[in-house]
Amino acid sequence: MSTGVLASPFSPESLEQVIADWGEPISLDVATLQSIDQQLQWVEQQLEQAKRPGQSFRYELATQVLQTLSVAKIEKRTDRIRFWLARAYVAQHQHEFEQARINLRYVLRESPQDVQARLMAARIELVAGNLEQANTHCSDLLGSSDLLSASACLLEVRSYQQDVEAVYPALEKIIQRAGLPSDNRRAWLEQMMADMAVRMEKYELAQSWLKLDNTQHSVSYLSQWAEVQLLLGHPNRVLQTLGSLNVAEDNLDDVLVLKLALAERLVGEQSHWREQMAERVALREARNDWQHAAHLARYYLDVASDNAKALHWAQINITKSKELYDQELLARALALITECYEKLCRSSENLVAEDQS
Amino acid sequence: MSGASIIKWLAVLFLSLPLAVNAHxxxxxxxxxxxxxxxxxxxxxxxxxxxxxxxxxxxxxxxxxxxxxxxxxxxxxxxxxxxxxxxxxxxxxxxxxxxxxxxxxxxxxxxxxxxxxxxxxxxxxxxxxxxxxxxxxxxxxxxxxxxxxxxxxxxxxxxxxxxxxxxxxLTEVEQAWGGFADYVYQGVVHILIGWDHIVFLLCILLVSVLHRPGSQWQPVLKKRTIMLHTLSIVTAFTLAHSLTLTSTALGIIALPSQWVEVGIAATVVIAALNNVFSWVARIGWLTFGFGLLHGMGFAGVLGELGLPKENTVLAVLGFNIGVELGQLAIIMLVLPVLMLSRYGLWYRRWAMPAGSLVIALFGVQWLIARL
Known part of the structure; x- marks a missing residue:
């Protein structure tokens, strides 16, 4: 059986010996969360922290509390909306889009003008490749949210429906006119603009949107920054920045370890992060975790070449996520398999040998 | 809901959505x-x-x-x-x-x-x-x-x-039919990504709606005749490659895979050029012979996939059926278009020969690459 990072079993020497150190209490002390409001507040705190590097275990903690709640127990309408939104957020995080949609429908039935629900619904439809539905949700924001958020939502969808080159300047102009907000919408807009710049293959421009000027960046932001650095040919920056995050290596998020492994392969000196990623991949494969399919496909495309596995995971991934990145993963995997077939590659190992020769 | 609350949720929402699944x-x-x-x-x-x-x-x-x-x-x-x-x-x-x-x-x-x-x-x-x-x-x-x-x-x-x-x-995990569907699926996939098999089939289909009573290609008038002719040719191909696929996969016959692949490329060239020059008028036996080679090629793919120790025959059968289903899908897609085109002089005089020549060029390229 694959056991990941191996160490010999040991017998503790005394009853006082510490055998696990989590740094904070893990189990939920329900007694401290008496009211519904307190419980929902705790859930929201966990979800807020969960987006930071090494903190994704908090999704599970939030879920544990959400499971103890039910709509029947929640009297206040605003609390019910918070409950459904939290459930939708956790579901979309796990790529359980149908579950997320169901919860968002409950929210929108109670509160059709709910901005968060509309934005989340639009984003989910965008990821799932349902551009018309995403556009409808964004359109419904007009008049109920601030103009910048509604415009950004609409233009992001339009950038997939039409030419991104035409949409980018329009959104840039709106941001210039309104100014980049100082609240957390700033990172959202920066990531959106950087993503469009990457799609236009203007990597310097993408870099100009993503600035690591504080230590509070999300995993998603860091991952996108690293991808742009790799596209610009700066793998050492990735190794230096992500490698020095204040997170234990074993807790570092898969996507960040993947970027480090990609950077390491480009530099070609060490194999530390590639080994770390190989262990993660072995565990994800052993667990058959389809939620990690995009990372696995990318790993087999760009870190440890294996065309058959890359195609396998890219095909699984595309059934759930249909963004440009996901489509590119599949297209690359298919192209390699076809090329391999034509060259009579007898196994994926042969292809690796070809790559290396 | 307050503005502060909206902003808090925007933070939660967007910063992690594009790469939603984080690791732990x-x-x-x-x-x-x-x-x-x-x-x-x-x-x-x-x-x-x-x-x-x-x-x-x-x-x-x-x-x-x-x-x-x-x-x-x-x-x-x-x-x-x-x-x-x-x-x-x-x-x-x-x-x-x-x-x-x-x-x-x-x-x-x-x-x-x-x-x-x-x-x-x-x-x-x-x-x-x-x-x-x-x-x-x-x-x-x-x-x-x-x-x-x-x-x-x-x-x-x-x-x-x-x-x-x-x-x-625990004690009855290997279900006889458990992997069957997987092998059917793989059979479909491998004919659909196997370009040499597809173009060979295309070569056969290009002239299945025509006949050559003299020196010129003429359309076959009756749809029934076209259907029967296509059926007989495709059946010959199917029978032949099923025979060698099964025999090779079960280890009854074994030819060097490189030469099998070279042979497959050669069949594509010959079949395509035969459409242009009409060396062989009755292509049933030719197709059967060529099908034998294609079957060995499919078996090579099956070998890469690996066969279960138990239920080997079932796995081979599943793969075979998958190949046939993939083949049927291609025929159903292409044949109606060819039937509609058969009356056009442009098709008989230009499109069919030009298409065949393009296929022959592909075949030559594969032939060189595989030698």
Missing amino acids: QMSTAYLSIAEKGAGQWDGNLQWRLYDLERLLGLDSNRNGRLTWGELKASEANISQLLHAGLGVNQGAEKCDLSVGAMTEIDTHFNEPYIILPLRFSCSGSGDVALSYSAMFETIASHKLLLNVDPGQSGAAYTRVLSSSQRGLV
């Missing part, structure tokens, strides 16, 4: 179990202490540090969780579970796990089945990686149990 070592348990004879199954279960803490609250002083003493104090609770969440049945009878003392800690990905020695004693008859449901209610993403050694009943294997699959028949 997800909740995973490990179970090794082996049949030791006489209805006895021995093994050990490893549960992550982090998961047990969440379920049972082992850290009694809630300081975030778990001592061996705190864990030992919860031994009865852990045993209770194990009895409630893990079971083995033989036939309709539940097997007795005895759990050994907790003495050892193991680590996976630097996370500590408690090792729980266990023994199931079964006295019933029939299939032995395992069920597991210990943590799914609280930790939805929890999975059990299971390593089973069924002793005399077969080779060791691994499986994953999850909230959507909570049980497994």
Whole structure:
């Protein structure tokens, strides 16, 4: 059986010996969360922290509390909306889009003008490749949210429906006119603009949107920054920045370890992060975790070449996520398999040998 | 809802959506179990202490540090969780579970796990089945990686149990038809990505709507005639490649794969040029002969996929059926278009010969690449 990072079993020497150190209490002390409001507040705190590097275990903690709640127990309408939104957020995080949609429908039935629900619904439809539905949700924001958020939502969808080159300047102009907000919408807009710049293959421009000027960046932001650095040919920056995050290596998020492994392969000196990623991949494969399919496909495309596995995971991934990145993963995997077939590659190992020769 | 609340949610929402699934070592348990004879199954279960803490609250002083003493104090609770969440049945009878003392800690990905020695004693008859449901209610993403050694009943294997699959028949895992659908699927996939097979088929189809009474191609007037002709040619191809696919996959015949692939490329060139120059008028036997080579090519792919030790014939049959289904899909797609085009002089004089020449060029390219 694959056991990941191996160490010999040991017998503790005394009853006082510490055998696990989590740094904070893990189990939920329900007694401290008496009211519904307190419980929902705790859930929201966990979800807020969960987006930071090494903190994704908090999704599970939030879920544990959400499971103890039910709509029947929640009297206040605003609390019910918070409950459904939290459930939708956790579901979309796990790529359980149908579950997320169901919860968002409950929210929108109670509160059709709910901005968060509309934005989340639009984003989910965008990821799932349902551009018309995403556009409808964004359109419904007009008049109920601030103009910048509604415009950004609409233009992001339009950038997939039409030419991104035409949409980018329009959104840039709106941001210039309104100014980049100082609240957390700033990172959202920066990531959106950087993503469009990457799609236009203007990597310097993408870099100009993503600035690591504080230590509070999300995993998603860091991952996108690293991808742009790799596209610009700066793998050492990735190794230096992500490698020095204040997170234990074993807790570092898969996507960040993947970027480090990609950077390491480009530099070609060490194999530390590639080994770390190989262990993660072995565990994800052993667990058959389809939620990690995009990372696995990318790993087999760009870190440890294996065309058959890359195609396998890219095909699984595309059934759930249909963004440009996901489509590119599949297209690359298919192209390699076809090329391999034509060259009579007898196994994926042969292809690796070809790559290396 | 307040503006501050909206902004808070925007933060939660967007900063992590584009790459939604973050990593953490997800909740995973490990179970090794082996049949030791006489209805006895021995093994050990490893549960992550982090998961047990969440379920049972082992850290009694809630300081975030778990001592061996705190864990030992919860031994009865852990045993209770194990009895409630893990079971083995033989036939309709539940097997007795005895759990050994907790003495050892193991680590996976630097996370500590408690090792729980266990023994199931079964006295019933029939299939032995395992069920597991210990943590799914609280930790939805929890999975059990299971390593089973069924002793005399077969080779060791691994499986994953999850909230959507909570049980497994231990002694009858290899279902005869279990992998059949996978091989059918692979057969479809491999004809659809196998360009040389597709263009060969296309070569045959290009002239299936025409006949050549003199020096000029003429349209076949009756649809029925076209159908019957296509059916006979495609049947010849199918019969031939089924024959060699099966024989090669089962190890009855063996030719060097490189020369088989060279031969396949040559069949494409010859079939395409035959459309232009009409060397052979009745292509049934030619197609049959060429089909023999294509079958060996399919068998090469099947060899790469690997065949199960048991139910080999079923797997080969599944792959064969998959290839035929893929082939049928191509025919259903192409033939109606060709039937509509057959009356056009442009098709008979230009499109068909030009298409055949393009295919011949592809064939030549493959031929050179494979030599």
